[in-house]
Amino acid sequence: MSAYYLEGPLSEADVTKLNIGDVVYLSGSAFTCRSRFQRYIFDENNKFPFDLGDRNILIHTGIIAIRENNKWKLVSFMPTSSIRFEKWGARSIEEWNLRLICGKTTMGPKTAEMMRKRKCVHISPHSVSPNLWIDSIQIEGVHLREELGSIEAPWLLKLDKLGPFVVDMDCKGNNLYDEVDKTVAINKQKAYSNLGISPEFEYTKLY
Amino acid sequence: MIKREVYEAAIFETIKKGATIISKDVKAAFEKAIEKETSVSAKEGLTDTLRSMELSEVKQNPLCPDTGWPIFYIKAGNESRIEGGFVGIEEAIRDAVARATKLGYLRATMKHPLTGDDPGNNIGMNIPYFTYKFVPGNSIEITYVAKGGGSECFGGTRHRIVAFADGLAGIKKCVIDNYIASTRAGAICPPSVLGIGIGGTANVAANLAKEAACLRTIGSKNPEPAFAKLEEELYDAINRLGIGIMGIGGDTSVLAVHIEYAHTHIAGIAVATSSNCMVARRAACRINDDNSVIQLDSPNWFGGR
Structure with missing residues (x-):
């Protein structure tokens, strides 16, 4: 396992070198995205509200920001669960040319396949540490805040060594949690045994 | 007046x-978890989370x-x-x-x-x-x-009606299986506080589970020995599963297991689980x-x- 300081926009080489379990710190331009925004774009067929340019780091998050002295002040930040965006995952990677998604809970098989095809990775935090992160983030702007509400609106962020995050989906089709699953599956059998749950146990079917 | x-x-x-x-009992549970954690990554995750929570008090932010x-x-x-x-x-x-x-x-x-x-x-x-x-x-x-939302939407709240015939084994299996499913990939932000409601109608069991997860003092015991023993057994068993903070693998998978119960119709025992995320x-x-x-x-x- 290695640690990488990546600077966006990310190149193909920046992400193909990453393996599950590697630690990543992010710098450069990013934007936030949640389901209301993806429904607005993909299901309601609205125009993307800003020029993405080469901004290819997407963060699944709903920040808290307040207006102070005519500027946005970031109050709190934590990546949020990505699995609920699975419906739009592959399409987001393809149409928005994403190289990296930062979130939580990984994503499903369709997104994993698109990550493999288009060279994109998913990373997650291994802590809940908003206060160790907020000084690494500057707010550049926000779009559709009135229309979608503050947390569902896409925010443009400038990152400075934001991390640490762990690579949980690489672009070779590997998922970190599949590895944890194997350990947990073995330990589960031991837990059953310690708790007196027989290997032959079956629930009585009530309905 | x-x-x-x-x-x-x-x-x-x-x-x-x-x-x-951060609540005093949550802080104490984190300090205990950090002390015994043997995984380097999990220890870092626990330590970072505690540091961030301590800073929230200073910065007065969430x-x-x-x-x-x-x-x-x-x-x-x-x-x-x-x-x-x-x-x-x-x-x-x-x-x-x-x-x-x-x-x-x-x-x-x-x-x-x-x-x-x-x-x-x-x-x-x-x-x-x-x-x-x-x-x-x-x-x-x-x-x-x-x-x-993490601990609520991604499998943290579940219920099953267990036949009286299936007894304690059925209840324990339901809890273990629910917890493993809901902590995969850090879904409910483990190590969580796991609340379990046993008995009553399904909604009573679900309410008791939520109250056990969110309102009990971490590490407190149910006053009835049979339930206190069940809490301890499940706490030990879950902490040997290797789930770890945010599901990355580690020694601390649950901060506490709390059970509350209601008398019930024994045609089927409602067993509900509810989790509060690690910041509780x-x-x-x-x-x-x-x-x-x-x-x-x-x-x-x-x-x-």
């Missing part, structure tokens, strides 16, 4: 405290931006006298939630379920949600719970008839545990 201006101020302080200050559903538990003294009555208390809670949202202590998370429309202040149909318990005395106790945000205060206010370390919902 408890005055409106007193409970208005106390409620706002309690919400602010719940969102921004422990986590997902302040979730604003849920209130009110222990109402049977002889309490309140200016404006309990309707006044509920009005004050709604006003305080809106104010705390505007000031950035809470995130405007509550949306219309069909349209996704954002009232912007966390106030809407049946939200905030209130649960009452009536007790002897003339004081009231109000607990605020910030119930985050809640705060409580007691307001006395003489208008003195005491901020409590723990909700005291189950009287002493």
